[in-house]
Amino acid sequence: GEDVEQSLFLSVREGDSSVINCTYTDSSSTYLYWYKQEPGAGLQLLTYIFSNMDMKQDQRLTVLLNKKDKHLSLRIADTQTGDSAIYFCAEVLLPPSNTGKLIFGQGTTLQVKP
């Protein structure tokens, strides 16, 4: 089945690291994405990881993928107040069902306190 789950809320202090977790159920996923949504805005692609990778680092962002447990995490180092937003993980399925359908988690609201 298709299901992606995330914790709903995370609060951190400015300068700390944030870790947002996500679990997915479809073992045939190809790419897993992290999107950020700020108030009143659309979704901004932050980073992605291919399902045959374990880790990907992109500046302050580190994505870890545990395929055995179907667990994905996004670590934001040195979290800033500008990182306050809702973060969505999403998976897309393998061809031939690869028709642009993203399955999203519920979103994690990240609150960064000064």
Place this chain on the structure above:
Amino acid sequence: KAGVTQTPRYLIKTRGQQVTLSCSPISGHRSVSWYQQTPGQGLQFLFEYFSETQRNKGNFPGRFSGRQFSNSRSEMNVSTLELGDSALYLCASSLVPGTPYGYTFGSGTRLTVV
């Protein structure tokens, strides 16, 4: 280059009316997909178009329809509006679905049904 453009940004309609939302994808992107975002249901896939053909459809009633034109611009239509159709409608375009390029989202159309 220009991003994904959705018009209008805000819309207020009365129950029973119909509405048409527009999405212009990034130049060169032939895949356009639509999502509905509500606080209760999160982000739900509506449908995806590629080269004027609907390739995938989500679990929404027939009141929700869409189309894509030869220039890749897409419209979605909701007929006989219900209060529960109030949502943020997001459009995403992709060069090649299911790849690292991901999906670029527009800022959305906020539809309020009264």
